[in-house]
Amino acid sequence: MTSLLNGKTAIVTGGAQGIGLAIARLYLAHGANVVIGDLDEAAAAAAATELGADRVRGVRCDVVDAEQVQSLVDTAVADFGSLDVFVNNAGITRDATMRTMTEEDFDLVISVHLKGTWNGTRLAAARMREQKSGAIVNISSLSGKVGMVGQTNYSAAKAGIVGMTKAAAKEMAHHGVRVNAIQPGLVRSAMTEAMPQKAWDQKMSEIPMQRPGEPDEVAGVALFYASHLSSYMTGTVAEVTGGRFM
Incomplete structure (x- = not known):
């Protein structure tokens, strides 16, 4: 197998399970050093152990806290010498209709996803612009x-x-840093498989390929965006959905 990330160092937030872990595993297989950041420190350590390589670290990181994200970046640079890829994957759900959703659950989801991704993007970009290369x-x-x-x-x-993603891509393009996004659809995970059968069937009926995606199928696109194969792509959005809602 051609190794697309030999000698590169990647950080994956929310990397202890699901799509994040699949991305970390594939990056490792393609020669990268990988730092897994996760809110659950034990899970991050367990994931690093499971991947079983001296090229992996597991670090506790709350992406809402900029200091912890900076610590993640510092760990990658101190242990492996560079930061070449940053995957903002950490996220949570607090589903409820508007009528029943609490203000706290609204704020928390916005904070983890939006502020967390902003923290990761700006702090990774600050490091990457120094070396005039990088992929977010x-x-x-x-x-x-x-x-x-x-x-x-x-x-x-x-x-x-x-x-x-699009705004950051425009800001960072002349620094040699690319920023792209992935929009997964229904991907098989512990969370999606726990949904009521009726909800699962409804979602399945909307997918032309007639099956859910697998975490590895999202990871493959994350590998593409991290590697030289997408060298002339920035500010783009890849839908990994089986054709759902084209």
């Missing part, structure tokens, strides 16, 4: 394109990530 990959969602019932907080945050 922001994980949005199909919910940010079409809006989902019960997700005014999440849909707003994920749409905001797209706008932020």
Whole structure:
């Protein structure tokens, strides 16, 4: 297999499980050093152990806290010598209709996704511009394109990530730093498989490919955006949805 990230160092937030872990695993397989940041310190350490390489670190990181995100960047540079790829993947859901959603749950989701992605993007970019190269990959969602019932907080945050990606891409292009976004659709995970069967069936009926996506299929696009294969792409949004809501 061709190694697309040999000698590169990547940070993946929310990397202890799901899509984040799949991205970390694939980056590692392609030769990268990987720093996993996660709110759950034990899970981050366990993920690093599971991946089982001396090229992986697991670090606790609350992406809302800029100092912790900076510490993540500092760890990557201190341990591996550079920062070449930053994946803003950390996120949460607090679904409820507008009528029942609390202000706290609105603020929390906006903060984790939008401020968290802003922290990751600006602090990674500050380092990358010094070396005149780097790739930032922001994980949005199909919910940010079409809006989902019960997700005014999440849909707003994920749409905001797209706008932020495009603005940051314009700011950083002349510094050699590329910023792109991915919008996954229904991807198989512990969270999605726990949804009621009726909700699952409804979502499946909207997918032309007639199946959910797998975390590895999102990771493949994250690898593309991190590598030289996408060297003339910035400010773009890739939908990984099986054709849902084209």
